[in-house]
Amino acid sequence: MSNTIAQKKGFGATLWDYLTTVDHKKIAIMYLIGGGFFFILGGLEALAIRWQLIVPENDFVSAGFYNEILTMHGTTMIFLAAMPLIFALMNAVLPLQIGARDVAFPFLNSLGFWLFLFGGILLNCSWFLGGAPDAGWTAYAPLSTTSPGHGVDFYILGLQISGAGTLMGGINFLVTVINMRAPGMTYMRMPLFTWASFVTSALILFAFPALTVGLFLLMFDRLFGSVFFDANYGGNSVIWEHLFWIFGHPEVYILILPAFGVFSDVFSTFAKKRLFGYTAMVFATVLIGFLGFMVWAHHMFTVGLGPAANSIFAVATMAIAVPTGIKIFNWLFTLWGGSIRINSAMLWALGFIPSFTIGGMTGVMLAAAAADYQFHDTYFVVAHFHYVIVGGVVFGIFSGLHYWWPKMFGKILDEKLGKITFWTFFVGFHLTFFIQHFLGLMGMPRRYWVYLEDQGLDLGNSISTVGAFFMGVGALVFLYNVIYTSVKGEKVGGDPWDGRTLEWSIPSPPPHYNFAQAPLVRGLDPLWIEKTEGRKGMTPAEPLDDIHMPNNTILPFVMSVGLFIAGFGFIYQAEYTGGFIAMFVGMGITLGAMFTRSVKDDLGHHIHKEDLDKGAGM
Amino acid sequence: MKGWMGKVRALFLLSILSLILSGCGVENLSAFLPKGYGAEVSLDIIFISLAVMIFVFIIVMVIYTIVLVKYRQKKGQEDFVPKQTEGNHILEIVWTVIPIILLIVIAVPTIAATYDLADETDKGDSLNINVTGNQYWWHFNYSEEEIQTSQDMYIPVGQKVYLNMMSSDVLHSFWVPAISGKMDTNPENENTMYIEAYEEGVYWGKCAELCGPSHSLMDFKIVVVSQEEFDQWVSDMQNLDAEATPETASAQEGQALFEQSCLQCHAIGSNPVAIGPNLTNFGDRSKLAGVEDLTHDMLVEWILDPESIKPGNKMTGNYDVPSKDEAEKIADYLLQLKPSEITPESASE
16 A cells, blocks of 8 residues: 555655554565665674684674674664564554554554654764774673774664664554454454564563663763673673573563464464364463573673572473473474475574474573583574574574565465575575584684684684575575565455464555454454354454544654754763763753654544545445 | 475485594594593583473474475466465464473583583682783793793693683683583683693683684693692793803893893792783793794794784884894793793693
8 A cells, every 4th residue: 555655645744654554564664665674784793703813813894893793783683683573573563463553552652663663763973983892792791891983883873773763663563562463353263473573562561671770870871971781880680681581581482482473373374274282372472481581690691600500490481391392383284284385484484493493402502501611602602592593583583584475465475486585595594504503512602703723623613604605695686575575566455375363364465554444353263263264254243334434643753853963961971071962962851852742732533434445345 | 395305304414424524523623522521511502402402392393294295286287276274272382392302401511511610619729810911912920939930831631720800901712622611711800710621731722702803823831740740840840040041152141131131020039910911831831822833943933023923912012122133142042941841732732
């Protein structure tokens, strides 16, 4: 729909439409573009890392610059690529899956996106302003508090701003799921993707405040002379590690759970079977989310917490393997006895199973504290978390994009290109990371700018670099596929996959208001139920009536610009008067926009039922 | 699905092949070739957990393969609708209970090993070395023996040695893969770990916690020698004359220059000042700055421009750079600092 409007409205009007939109579907597209951009950026950084390590004692980049690249690779990929891409899928699909017309707080949704984008841009401005952060994505104090220049300041302010956006997104989806489900859509009838997103949102709610607090303490240490992490004055750097990982560990579940949700929906759809053990799957998801908060210290086995703490966290971490195993076996048994169609979306899901199982295996191995003394901070860990984050999250994002692309854009991504993408990326991925397990135990710590000659690390590193470039080619083919499909792809109907859930019961792309009438949900896989009973679509739960929709607004954009300016202000306030002014001007803009939002009544608008037929075709 | 499995198999073979080609890494560095108690305990746990995990992986892959071979949609069956099974309670219980049992198999030895490696009961009766991590070098203080040394740590073979570790600046992590797992050095608290080496030799140590630009160049060595050799080394280090006059004229001039310009940061002898590395047995060091060969030319280069060898080091900019000629003399002086017959070279023979 956006395309047809674009043609009518011209470029300026389209831009304005996107700057002001509160429509979850358009916000999803913006998250996709923003996250995709940062994914490419983070990928280029990854290639730079691998190129530096292709031969021993290479000098492709300098030592200090290498640390900037590795820091930005991790930070960008986690906060600015994986998170927004997950949010893109959640925004695009979650309201549709529960039969809602939008999210609970459309204004907040838009604000969350703009905060993420401006936070990410602020962070990346550091490249051009004296150097990027160089203390690792974990920013361990005192390295982060003593790092010269402004790099780490950009890290703090950039993440603080984009983190606020993420927190808002999490709260928004929580309320959406609790309040906005269509009649009959009980909790235990929600698709697994919705369930996973729901649990993820709860994790965001509890995990991000720890990051916020940690970043504030770090900010005060760096910018205002406090000593929270300075041992010389009685501060304690280990506290940062705790705060970071109390956030950081749930963060990996925040990323992986929605990917699990994607796979559940994809397996079920393309095996033409109801998800095996739905209840167990839901409880496993909740349990993983819960346990995710109990295990942060497994990142700190070598910090010196003592054998009691190490043992407790070791066992708690191993326990997560149980619900994860439950999920793997339920997926396999969803496929068992099914009628499996293999297309690009399904390929990513099938590729996920062995890849993620390996990542899970090494996860249990890492959980064994006494063994972790060897693994910790080596390439074994690098291999492990890339197996779960790439093999789990990135595969999930690719699978989800192939699966829901027709819903988002009305066109199916080209299958042939999709398969080329998968195979190059999949082979490249294993080539890159499998060997790194061994490199780690052979004596290669992570975050090493160079490794020395004659230490037996040469061949493994060269293989790894070759693999990385395969992954790069795969990503490029996907990008080409997106362009190719948008130009050449053919329009498809609302339900190209013979889908089972509510999003497939409406046109592709869906109309502005999603559902002309709220659908009546009669069980798990509601559309499938209607189809097996011979109906074409959902039975409406309400008569056709006027639809109340929120108005577009530029205020979220303005608020985010204000914080962006204030971010620069905070960073430079100690050195320049201009920084001081920017701090107040920026905060003034944001507070002014908030004030405007508070006092100005915005009751939204109605789409009259007489006008509905034209757009929807329902 | 043939192509799929074929590629996986090819990938697997390639990985195994590359592993064989590169072996299990280099001796005295790789954790795969343990030569100390900690490394051996860790490797045992690694293999126990790996064995259990490979068992799980095989089961998953068997089911996966069956599913993909047997249940792919066949031509002409596009309209076939499979039975919509809801689940199976017995199966759910099976794949909940069996993993729990498997995890217990891993958890019990893990906890035992974790406590074992944290044991400190005989700390008072053993050799204690205070280890300090600095950007980007290591200092070793044998407090009871009153010996200071940097970069090369000497320990007796077959003895438990307790390391009391701290950092003087940012976090570092002390890792000698072939001898033991790692332990962080924190600025606010002392961490204790014991090591015990089984064989004499020189072992590579690495910093395993990002600590700045030269993180990857912060290598050190553990020199493992026999008890007699260790005792001799201790007595050599204790009885040395820190102000002994060198033999050559050039080295004598170097000594004067050193005492005038370098002594504020670099101690020679048992002075515990350690702003920069202690240079008592510099001439015996296995490496220069942890990573370079210990040659006269390289040392001169270091004295003139340490930044080119270790970016971000704390020496750069904090001393008056001597002339080339002066640097040569200082190098002559430093390289003849060989207080003991017991050296990394003698240990690796």
